[in-house]
Amino acid sequence: LTSHPLWADIRKVTKEQMHYASLGVGEGAWQLFAEEGDMKMYRREEELNGLVIDPLKACHIVKGVTGREMCHYFFSPQYRKDWETTLEQMTVVEKISDDALIFHQVHKRIWPTAQRDALFWSHMTHITDPNDHDAHDIWAVVNNSTQLPKFPTKNGKCVRVTLTVCLYCQTLITPPKDGTAVSRDDITCKITYCSVVNPGGWVPASALRAVYKREYPKFLKRFTAYVLSQTKNEPILF
Numbered sequence: 361l362t363s364h365p366l367w368a369d370i371r372k373v374t375k376e377q378m379h380y381a382s383l384g385v386g387e388g389a390w391q392l393f394a395e396e397g398d399m400k401m402y403r404r405e406e407e408l409n410g411l412v413i414d415p416l417k418a419c420h421i422v423k424g425v426t427g428r429e430m431c432h433y434f435f436s437p438q439y440r441k442d443w444e445t446t447l448e449q450m451t452v453v454e455k456i457s458d459d460a461l462i463f464h465q466v467h468k469r470i471w472p473t474a475q476r477d478a479l480f481w482s483h484m485t486h487i488t489d490p491n492d493h494d495a496h497d498i499w500a501v502v503n504n505s506t507q508l509p510k511f512p513t514k515n516g517k518c519v520r521v522t523l524t525v526c527l528y529c530q531t532l533i534t535p536p537k538d539g540t541a542v543s544r545d546d547i548t549c550k551i552t553y554c555s556v557v558n559p560g561g562w563v564p565a566s567a568l569r570a571v572y573k574r575e576y577p578k579f580l581k582r583f584t585a586y587v588l589s590q591t592k593n594e595p596i597l598f
C-alpha cells in the first residue's frame with residue numbers, strides 16, 4: 361500500500377541513494393582499499409562521535425546476469441541465508457508491499473566486537489536510465505535503518521547498528537551480430553554497492569577497519585558467485 365506511513369521516507373531515501381550510487385567514484389575522495397579482478401572497493405575514512413562509520417563504495421562487473429536478477433537475489437528473504445555468512449537470524453518483520461519489506465537481522469558476533477542487530481526497510485525498484493541509449497532499466501535495492509516499538513534499540517542483547525545500503529545495477533547488452541537471440545554471454549551487469557554502517561557502539565577503529573577489509577570483499581564475491589550459480593541455467597530475467 362503506498363499509504364503506508366514509511367512510503368514517503370522510502371521514496372525519498374531510495375531516490376537519494378540511487379543518485380549517490382550513480383555518481384560512481386568520480387566524486388569525493390575515495391580511497392581504493394581492495395581490488396580483486398573486476399571488483400574494486402573504495403572507502404572514505406570517517407568517524408562520528410569517535411565511531412568509525414567509513415562509507416564504502418564497491419564497483420564490480422559481472423558477466424552473464426542482469427541487474428534485475430542481482431537485485432532479486434539480494435532483496436528476497438528466502439535466499440539470504442545462502443549468501444550472507446555473517447547472519448545468525450533474519451526475520452521479515454513487516455511486508456509493506458511486494459517490493460518493500462522490513463527486516464530484523466542478528467549478525468554473528470565478530471571478535472572483538474559485541475553482537476550486533478539491524479532493523480531496516482528494504483525496497484527494490486527500477487528506473488529507465490535517462491542517458492542509456494539501449495534503454496535498459498537500472499535496478500536497485502535500498503536498505504535503510506528504521507525504528508519500531510516492537511524492536512527497541514536498547515534490548516540488552518545486541519548493539520543496534522544503523523545502516524544505509526544501496527545495490528545499484530546497470531545491465532549492458534551486446535546483441536549478437538547474426539541476429540540470434542541474446543544469450544547470457546551477451547549480458548554484463550555493472551554493480552555499484554554503497555554502504556554506510558554505524559556500529560552503534562564503540563569498536564576500536566583498527567579492529568573495525570580490519571573487519572570491514574575482510575568482510576566486504578568476501579560478502580560481495582560470495583553474493584555475486586551465488587547469483588551466477590542460481591541463474592546459470594535459468595531463462596534471462598531482464
Ligand SMILES: O=S(=O)(CCO)c1ccc(-c2ccc(C3CCCC3)c([C@@H]3C[C@@H]3c3ccccn3)c2)cc1
Binds near residue numbers: 478525559571
Ligand atoms: O548489505 S546488507 O544490507 C545485506 C543484508 O544483510 C548489510 C551489509 C552489512 C551489514 C553489517 C552489519 C554489521 C556490521 C558490523 C558492525 C560492527 C560489527 C559487525 C557490518 C560490518 C562491516 C562488516 C560486514 C560487512 C559485510 C558483511 C557483514 N559484515 C556489516 C548489514 C547489512
